[in-house]
Amino acid sequence: MPELPEVEAVVRRFREAAIGASIHSVQIERAGTVAPHLPSEFKSLHGASILRAHRRAKHIFIHLSGDQHLHIHLRMTGNLYVIPDYRLRPHSARVWFRLKDNRSIIYEDSRALGKVHLVTRAQIERIESGLGPEPLEPTFTPMILKAILATSRSPIKPMLLDQTRIAGVGNIYASEALWHSRIHPCTRANQVPVRKISKLHSAIQKVLREAAAGAYAGYQQPGTAIESESFGVSAYGRAGKPCLRCQTPIKRITQAARSTFFCPSCQPC
DNA sequence: TCGATCCTGTAG
DNA sequence: CTACAGGATCGA
16 A cells, blocks of 8 residues: 555654554564564553654654654555554554553554564664655755666666665556656666656656645545545556557556556657 | 565455 | 565575
8 A cells, every 4th residue: 555645644644643642552463563573572662652753765763752763664555543442453453552541553464564663763864874865855856866867777667666766656656657757667767868857757746746645635544445546547557448648558567576557659668 | 686575365 | 266466675
């Protein structure tokens, strides 16, 4: 589910619900979600209060009292939210934090690929320093994108997923941005024509911004279908369906073991 | 730079 | 039953 806009929505909701709350206890239903930590290490969170939460790329960092920090990555199917009572938690709750006010913070993850880690401030800095620019921040300019593209000979679409180059673009929005900027996904990054670089830059921002607007309203708690991508999607998941610009059937290919969707007619090589 | 891998769920 | 899933890491 979550790409950058969805993670942003999760963090915003989390902040509204959880800042200022105090943790009563921590339940770890699945050790793998906190590995390589031991569940017992999380006892240090008992009594801690939640001070801040922020997002960097698709990473979530939660700052707690006592100079403690949680690092949460939702991966494919993770979700983080607060519910009124722990007994309402879904079957796929992997870690939950009972709050002193009786509510609970739930980390839910059906595929269990995501992680909930305890980290130090130094570790957070190390993680963040390894990431490329945030695509929705002013620091991400067409010139910066041009410089990033120049350093890679790999096909542009897998390159867009490389978090060390640009942080937060995922599989759906990579295909979408290329469709909007009419760039073939197999084009080598350093071969993208200069004229199309600014198109790509604005397409990345457009696609992420529009998704962000929908995600905050649409990213729901358990049981509700998560369909934030179902509106505004022009190429992703539309194999065989007509391109919205030229009616040519959208094609699906595999790149770096991920699906890519594009229009073979209006995204020429 | 690729393929395999971590997992579970759902669609075909 | 198989294929595939919006992520990221690891080893070859």
